[in-house]
Amino acid sequence: MADINPPDRREKARNTAPEEQARRHKNRHGQQSSSGEHNGNAQRANRNWRRPPHKSFKQAYAAIDLGTNNCRLLIARPSDENFVVIDAFSRVVRLGEGLAQNGRLSNHAMDRALGALKVCSDKLRKRNVHLARSVATEACRRATNGEAFIERVREETGIALDIISAQEEARLAVLGCHILLEDGIGPAIIFDIGGGSTELVLIEPGAPVPRIIDWQSVPWGVVSLSETVGAEPEDKAGRLARYEDMKQRVRDSFADFAERIHQHKAPDQRLLGTSGTVTTLASVHLGLPQYDRNAVDGLIVPSDSMRTISQRLSSLSPVERSQLDCIGSDRADLVVAGCAILETILDIWPAERLGVADRGIREGILRSLMAADADGLEAQAALRRLKQGAEGI
Numbered sequence: 001m002a003d004i005n006p007p008d009r010r011e012k013a014r015n016t017a018p019e020e021q022a023r024r025h026k027n028r029h030g031q032q033s034s035s036g037e038h039n040g041n042a043q044r045a046n047r048n049w050r051r052p053p054h055k056s057f058k059q060a061y062a063a064i065d066l067g068t069n070n071c072r073l074l075i076a077r078p079s080d081e082n083f084v085v086i087d088a089f090s091r092v093v094r095l096g097e098g099l100a101q102n103g104r105l106s107n108h109a110m111d112r113a114l115g116a117l118k119v120c121s122d123k124l125r126k127r128n129v130h131l132a133r134s135v136a137t138e139a140c141r142r143a144t145n146g147e148a149f150i151e152r153v154r155e156e157t158g159i160a161l162d163i164i165s166a167q168e169e170a171r172l173a174v175l176g177c178h179i180l181l182e183d184g185i186g187p188a189i190i191f192d193i194g195g196g197s198t199e200l201v202l203i204e205p206g207a208p209v210p211r212i213i214d215w216q217s218v219p220w221g222v223v224s225l226s227e228t229v230g231a232e233p234e235d236k237a238g239r240l241a242r243y244e245d246m247k248q249r250v251r252d253s254f255a256d257f258a259e260r261i262h263q264h265k266a267p268d269q270r271l272l273g274t275s276g277t278v279t280t281l282a283s284v285h286l287g288l289p290q291y292d293r294n295a296v297d298g299l300i301v302p303s304d305s306m307r308t309i310s311q312r313l314s315s316l317s318p319v320e321r322s323q324l325d326c327i328g329s330d331r332a333d334l335v336v337a338g339c340a341i342l343e344t345i346l347d348i349w350p351a352e353r354l355g356v357a358d359r360g361i362r363e364g365i366l367r368s369l370m371a372a373d374a375d376g377l378e379a380q381a382a383l384r385r386l387k388q389g390a391e392g393i
Contacts, residue, residue: 068096068195138196166217176364277338310339
């Protein structure tokens with residue numbers, strides 16, 4: 001079983017050997033939220049905050065995230081103010097394949113997603129899940145047959161997918177990973193590079209949930225951006241020109257947001273990313289022979305290193321990228337779009353370091369479910385006490 005509590009200590013990555021860069025940076029539950037005496041008081045209060053221990057330790061909760069590229073499931077049980085994962089599943093389904101050109105989910109893509117969701121459905125039954133929430137994101141939001149596909153999923157698997165808004169997607173991503181944000185003063189940005197969209201969220205850190213100051217979602221993810229700019233040229237110059245085209249499209253889409261958040265910039269910017277792109281590039285940065293979540297989740301990487309890796313990958317051919325550890329054939333054609341989006345984010349919010357999170361929407365859903373259930377149990381207990389008191393009068 002995997003405990004999702006953050007490691008006790010996370011040290012900032014330095015420009016040294018990968019073994020040193022893998023060490024963790026300590027991250028407390030509370031964060032500083034403003035300058036001066038008020039900020040210090042708020043930080044101390046936040047650091048001491050803990051949600052009361054959850055009483056339903058035997059109950060299993062589940063979250064399904066059907067994205068444009070992946071289908072992911074997480075099943076967990078409460079553990080004090082956090083939770084312990086008891087089962088998980090992830091499969092690349094490329095639900096959004098061809099969506100940029102046709103505006104519809106293809107039959108093959110829907111069949112792939114249904115196959116993965118049937119596996120999820122079996123796991124939900126075997127684990128006797130108490131509460132679950134299943135969400136679909138950008139592919140189903142954009143597709144003209146998205147609602148029809150949702151109905152087909154319900155009929156064939158029993159899973160009731162909820163097509164969530166981009167705002168809800170951003171909120172859940174923040175809720176799921178904000179605990180890994182570096183300590184610091186003032187606002188920070190959390191981002192999620194998906195298959196069909198990217199969300200940027202400016203937050204004011206604090207417990208139990210950060211305050212969202214501003215946010216924006218654009219319809220550029222690793223799948224949608226790759227398909228829109230077309231196939232990769234065979235020559236290096238052509239590949240680099242395609243990469244610049246990708247960055248410009250993302251830059252233009254985030255232009256208004258970049259202007260709005262300019263006033264919030266500070267000398268020590270903080271940035272945290274949750275996506276396959278950042279975890280993959282972090283793995284390359286560490287020189288891992290294969291992906292290791294324990295080494296990556298919560299890692300702090302120099303931004304310059306991520307830029308260097310992104311630019312190198314953009315110049316390689318798909319075959320050359322597929323031969324690299326932690327990329328392989330599954331990510332070789334899509335990772336370049338992720339690199340372009342990441343570099344653009346670093347231009348918008350030029351932080352010296354980048355936090356890496358292998359957690360996001362699913363963890364946000366689980367936290368929401370457990371918190372709501374615990375609150376409901378407390379409310380029921382309070383009503384019973386009131387009723388018993390009234391009967392005793």
